[in-house]
Amino acid sequence: MEPAPVKTTVDEQARDAEKPASVGLPRPHNAGNAPTHYLPGAKVGLGKKQFWIVILGLNVGMLLAALDFNIIATAVPTISSEFQEYSNSAWLGTGFLVSFALVLPIYSKLGAIFGNGVMFNIGTVIFILGSGLCGGSKSMSMLIASRVVQGIGGGGIYGLVNVIVTDLVPLKDVGKYLSITGLIWVLADVAGPLLGGAFSQYVTWRWCFYINLCISPISLVIGIFALKLPKPPRSQLKALFLQLDYLGVLVLVGGTVCILLGVSWGGNTFAWRDSRVVGCLVGGFVLLALFLLIERRVKDPVIDPSLFRNHTVLAITAAEFFYGANLIGLMYYVPQFFQLVFGDSATLSGVGLLPMMLGLGIGNPIAAFITSRYEISLVNAQVGAALQVLASGLMTRWNAHTSRAEAVVLLIILGMGQGAAMSGLLLTAQVATTPDLVGIVTGLAIFVQTVGDIFGVALFAAVYINQLRASLSDLALSPGQIEEVLQDVQSIRHSYSPGLQAQIVNTYATSMRNGWWLMFACAGALLLLALLARQHKFQK
Structure with a gap:
């Protein structure tokens, strides 16, 4: 027999509604009586000093990822002359951008499983590895492949910085802190081509990448020791990882790459009517349509x-x-x-x-x-x-x-x-x-x-x-x-x-x-x- 529900009067309900939600808990001390969760970093338990250290680490990583968008542009002639391979030099930029773009939704999904801070640190490590491989490249093919690796790391840094800021501050204040990121991109857009030209002219083009090995560890150290974000319980990690939408990721990457190749080749490398261009474009759109169908049917979609x-x-x-x-x-x-x-x-x-x-x-x-x-x-x-x-x-x-x-x-x-x-x-x-x-x-x-x-x-x-x-x-x-x-x-x-x-x-x-x-x-x-x-x- 179920117990009878406890009846309360309207007055009792009103008194209960007026009680503070945290009865018996110490009230946080903050000047001006502003709600604690509105203070920068308080959402994840960071003090003011810790918060700004984390912001520094995030934006150091963002600066280097942004620099690598265009630092190579003014160094391409020098690199092409050294390797005697100008015909494929466009892939130094395209390879980085394609891998950079394709990993963005993947990092976001993995961040929801393993924690955004963990994935940011992994992206930084991959970026450092790619930068080292770029600086030590012995051929154009190796340099292009290394730029792809670098883009995989850079995409993680860029995408997760924007997500982590929303973890740290209320959404209405996110714009203020992302404006810092915007200014970082302005600085990188100006400094990138100038640094690339200066390195290739006065030192060696390899310093376009070695510079990351000198500065990026700062971001990694801050990420490891100061960036503390909530993570799912360890007991759930295996189940969450196994149910990832691997087929959806593969189809999304394949479809996007096919369309990008078709657009890049059309009218330049091959005629627009060439079977390779047409095949890439048609195949790409078919794969993206298939991706939408897959996302509706899997348990944990990308x-x-x-x-x-x-x-x-x-x-x-x-x-x-x-x-x-x-x-x-x-x-x-x-x-x-x-x-x-x-x-x-x-x-x-x-x-x-x-x-x-x-x-x-x-x-x-x-x-x-x-x-x-x-x-x-x-x-x-x-x-x-x-x-x-x-x-x-x-x-x-x-x-x-x-x-x-x-x-x-x-x-x-x-x-x-x-x-x-x-x-x-x-x-x-x-x-x-x-x-x-x-x-x-x-x-x-x-x-x-x-x-x-x-x-x-x-x-x-x-x-x-x-x-x-x-x-x-x-x-x-x-x-x-x-x-x-x-x-x-x-x-x-x-x-x-x-x-x-x-x-x-x-x-x-x-x-x-x-x-x-x-x-x-x-x-x-x-x-x-x-x-x-x-x-x-x-x-x-």
């Missing part, structure tokens, strides 16, 4: 199926793709425009990106302040996307007579938009889901953005180089001269008459307009998707 039913997460994830395409596509090809039209050197054209970096450094902290003060994030994504549409649209006017002053102003506006959107997109996706899925949705958003980075560069090259090659054939140039112009943009300044030089510069600028229109379309898609999302409330 990407929780509930995210596919979340309207805001879907909109923001798609927006991240176009954001990444616009960001990196412009970052790669604006310096080329400066070399062609203004006659800048490779190093000086990299300095020409400083206005864009300045805009990023302004837009990101402002967006973080707005989120922290008013607990809104979507407006940052929408305003940032609108600024990108404005700047990218005006860039479609660029030609051989564009002034440097106009370029500087537009790049500042563009950077402010990119900085605001960077903060707004990720935070909107994080707050739109449940706390247990924040790590998964963060990894998904960053993964899609990184894939967008790669596609932005590849698609820009496709629409630009194909048009350029066709337009150059209309000039009075031999096939050998056309190849020389395509391989070395600086050669036109000293190898051709002033009249022909002006025609070539104009052809470059006109052909590049196709790329500007593509970037404008990406910005427009970003704005549309940001407008389709919904602002969710930040949890207290």
Whole structure:
């Protein structure tokens, strides 16, 4: 016989509701009576000093991962000369980016099993190992393979830093601390090409990688001894690991790589109608469709199926793709425009990106302040996307007579938009889901953005180089001269008459307009998707 339920009066219920939840427990002492869980690091039991040490360690790791995005760019000619293998040198960047992107959702999933701190340390160790292998490479093939290893570690660092910050502070304050990460990326974008050029010119290109061996251990030591995050009970680890969606991971990696190869090859290495290009593209999309089917049927999917039913997460994830395409596509090809039209050197054209970096450094902290003060994030994504549409649209006017002053102003506006959107997109996706899925949705958003980075560069090259090659054939140039112009943009300044030089510069600028229109379309898609999302409330 069951005991009768205990009846309580309304007054008794009211008195019970007024009792503090922690009766008998010591009340935490903090100035201003602010809730303890709002203090930085208090969510995981870190003091103020420990918290800032952890933030230092995270951002040291982030700085080195960000540097390796572009530190190699200015060193490629030197490396190619040493190994006598220029034809495959593009894979020094592509190999790193592909592995970097593909491991992002995997690290997020493993972080949910073994702990984000543990996986961050593993990513750092792999990054250090890859850097050592890169520095000691004896051939181009070994260097490319080592860059893939380095990307596997760098992707873990990048993806998990963004997740770990959400473990340390309330979501409404995440933007403030991620703005530090944004500034780290600005620093890396400026310093990377300059350091790569300086190392290859005055020391050896191998120091592009050896520098990581000197600094990255700082991040690893802090991660091991100071980064203490909750981990699942050991008794659950084996079961969680065994039920991982290994088939889904394999299909996702295969599908993404196939599409990336198809886009990279099309119009450059092989014709778009070539069976290898068509096969990669068709096979890639079939594998991604199969991935979606697998995720609906496995017990522990890589990407929780509930995210596919979340309207805001879907909109923001798609927006991240176009954001990444616009960001990196412009970052790669604006310096080329400066070399062609203004006659800048490779190093000086990299300095020409400083206005864009300045805009990023302004837009990101402002967006973080707005989120922290008013607990809104979507407006940052929408305003940032609108600024990108404005700047990218005006860039479609660029030609051989564009002034440097106009370029500087537009790049500042563009950077402010990119900085605001960077903060707004990720935070909107994080707050739109449940706390247990924040790590998964963060990894998904960053993964899609990184894939967008790669596609932005590849698609820009496709629409630009194909048009350029066709337009150059209309000039009075031999096939050998056309190849020389395509391989070395600086050669036109000293190898051709002033009249022909002006025609070539104009052809470059006109052909590049196709790329500007593509970037404008990406910005427009970003704005549309940001407008389709919904602002969710930040949890207290």
